[in-house]
Amino acid sequence: MPAISCRGLTKHYGSIVALDNLDLTIEDKVIFGFLGPNGAGKTTALKIFTGLSRATSGKAWIAGEEVVSHSCSLQSKIGYLPEEPAFYNWMTAKEYLTFVGRLFSFSSKEIKTRCGELLELVDLSRDASRRISTYSRGMRQRLGIAQALMNKPEVLFLDEPCSALDPLGRAEVLDTLVRLKEQAATIFMSSHILADVERVCDIVGIIDRGKLVVESGVEELRQRFAHPVFEIEFEESAAPLIGLLESLPWVEKVSSEREDNVFKLRVSARDVATAKAELPRIISGSGLTLRQYQLVLPTLEEVFIELVGNKRD
Amino acid sequence: MSSFFVLFRKEFKGQLRTYRFLIVVAVFFVFGLGTPLLLKYLHALIPAEETVIGIPEFTSADAVQSFISSLGQLGLVAAILVAMGSVAGERESGTAAITLSKPVGSGSFILAKLAALSVSFGAAIIVGAAGCYLYTVVLFGNPGGLNFFIANLLGALYLLFCLAVTVMYSSxxxxxxxxxxxxxxxxxxxxxxxxxxxxxxxxxxxxxxWAENVATAGGPNSWWVLLVSVVLIIMAIVMGWQVFKKKEL
Structure with missing residues (x-):
């Protein structure tokens, strides 16, 4: 049984189509990164999955249960962190988690134990008795993760958990997510920060203008959607090589740059096998002094730009 | 129903911590004490040569009537100010989205807010009425305990109506x-x-x-007003709940 699935999920806000016929199947116990530019429909999908918003058409199932707006049964199975979590600022973190525990009808003993565990997990134990109003953004985000985990959810929804955080705050939250991997829940994380998704997610779905562009594993995505690049560094100018390489049929693109006294060439190949065989021979024949030669896979960012950017062109 | 009590507890604690409870009680208390005092010493405050119409001698019934009248006007404003952000404020800030992503019924969410506000205003009326009764007895004589009690009860029902309407609009x-x-x-x-x-x-x-009439022991009872008010309070709660249930958070 998939942890999350939806068929034909569509959401209209007046004439704006926020989600367009979204089909998605996410297996149990994976971290799914839902990528897309701002306004692509990520938050809309997330709100429908958590029952906080209604789809115009289509259906969704979470942990085997059909999503119905404000369903207590569904909400006892999920955890949710909004993009900018808001709390009752007059409470302390401990009081807030106790309040959340009570909403799940936990006993006082269970609440005490769970609060201790969660505050430890998100590294807020020392600040648990401070008012939330005094918390930094990173601390609020971590408290948001803690409240979402109170009921040991089968599926955890995180909406842009690292957006608007400074580098230190981002690192704190990502560290927490990496630790969460060990808790074996399914995590659905929306983000437009590719590096974050690359770091923690197993599977990625890319959405643009309400439509799912692709759904795949991170590595598989790199292999499928972007051509490998050969990075070659010389001690002398590589200008004579550029023209030659550009004329070859198995070369797609050549770019060059100079950094101090190092001349770099980036060669994208249409036919990687031929490039692997031919490039060393061409370099050797050029008489240039080789510093470095490597085949690099594209980053998720390059895949993303290729998929989303190409569609927009 | 358990989520109702959890939410009610949170609401009431919030009112205590943010001093809203204290402010409402203090305002009603000041009015409770101040109304009989003002009537008693109005002659002293406004010298006779400065008035065109002579100021009559006030009685305990006048003091109570004036307090009930203030309750209707001041209470209305206080109810709106305190309750207008109860649901709307939580939607605006985003706290409602997190709370309602837990197993919480939207009915419990609305009802807990109204219940906590009612308790605060109930306490404020008790404190204000006690102050008014004490000073009226001391300055004018006994206004009649039962009538005073019933008049305040009707005043409290009116404030409950104001709160229910404001919470409804807030949702x-x-x-x-x-x-x-x-x-x-x-x-x-x-x-x-x-x-x-x-x-x-x-x-x-x-x-x-009606409450003023009861306080001065005159005028007929208006049972239809009582019935219509209770029905409208229930309708405001149900409408607030039903509309809020359909809102996207």
Whole structure:
């Protein structure tokens, strides 16, 4: 049984189509990164999955249960962190988690134990008795993760958990997510920060203008959607090589740059096998002094730009 | 139902921690004490040579009537100010989205807010009425315990009506200011109908004039006003709940 699935999920806000016929199947116990530019429909999908918003058409199932707006049964199975979590600022973190525990009808003993565990997990134990109003953004985000985990959810929804955080705050939250991997829940994380998704997610779905562009594993995505690049560094100018390489049929693109006294060439190949065989021979024949030669896979960012950017062109 | 008690507890604690409870109680207490004091010493405050019309000698009934009247006007404003952000403020800030992503019914969410506000205003009326009764007895003589009690009970019902209407509007819109504006216009219009022939026998606005009559031991009982007010309070709660249930958070 998939942890999350939806068929034909569509959401209209007046004439704006926020989600367009979204089909998605996410297996149990994976971290799914839902990528897309701002306004692509990520938050809309997330709100429908958590029952906080209604789809115009289509259906969704979470942990085997059909999503119905404000369903207590569904909400006892999920955890949710909004993009900018808001709390009752007059409470302390401990009081807030106790309040959340009570909403799940936990006993006082269970609440005490769970609060201790969660505050430890998100590294807020020392600040648990401070008012939330005094918390930094990173601390609020971590408290948001803690409240979402109170009921040991089968599926955890995180909406842009690292957006608007400074580098230190981002690192704190990502560290927490990496630790969460060990808790074996399914995590659905929306983000437009590719590096974050690359770091923690197993599977990625890319959405643009309400439509799912692709759904795949991170590595598989790199292999499928972007051509490998050969990075070659010389001690002398590589200008004579550029023209030659550009004329070859198995070369797609050549770019060059100079950094101090190092001349770099980036060669994208249409036919990687031929490039692997031919490039060393061409370099050797050029008489240039080789510093470095490597085949690099594209980053998720390059895949993303290729998929989303190409569609927009 | 358990989520109702958890939410009620949170609401009431929030009112204590943010001093809203203290402020409401203090305002009513000051009015409770101040009304009989003001009437007693009005002669001293305004010298006879400065008045065109002579100031009459006030009685304990006048003191109680004046307090009930203040309850209707001041209470209306206080109810709107305190309740207008109850639901709208949570939607605006985003706290409602997190709370309602837990197993919480939207009915419990609305009802807990109204219940906590009612308890605060109930406590404020008790404190204000106690102050008013004490000073009235000391300065004018006993106003009659039972009538005073019933008059305050009717005043409390009127404030419950004001709170229910304000919470209802607060669940309709996302802006506390808009909720406050809508509530003010509605409640002032309803208060105005208390003077209209025909309608005044059914308008919740007539609760205050009925309470004043009870305080001065004169005038008929208006049971239809009581019935209509209770029905409208229930309708406001149900409408607030039903509309809020359909809102996207």
């Amino acid at each position: 309709f819109v996302k802006s506390p200011i808009a909720a406050g504006g809508l509530s003010f216009v509605t409640l002032v219009a309803i208060a105005g109908t208390a003077g209209l022939p025909g309608i005044k026998y059914y308008s919740p606005g007539a609760l205050v004039s």
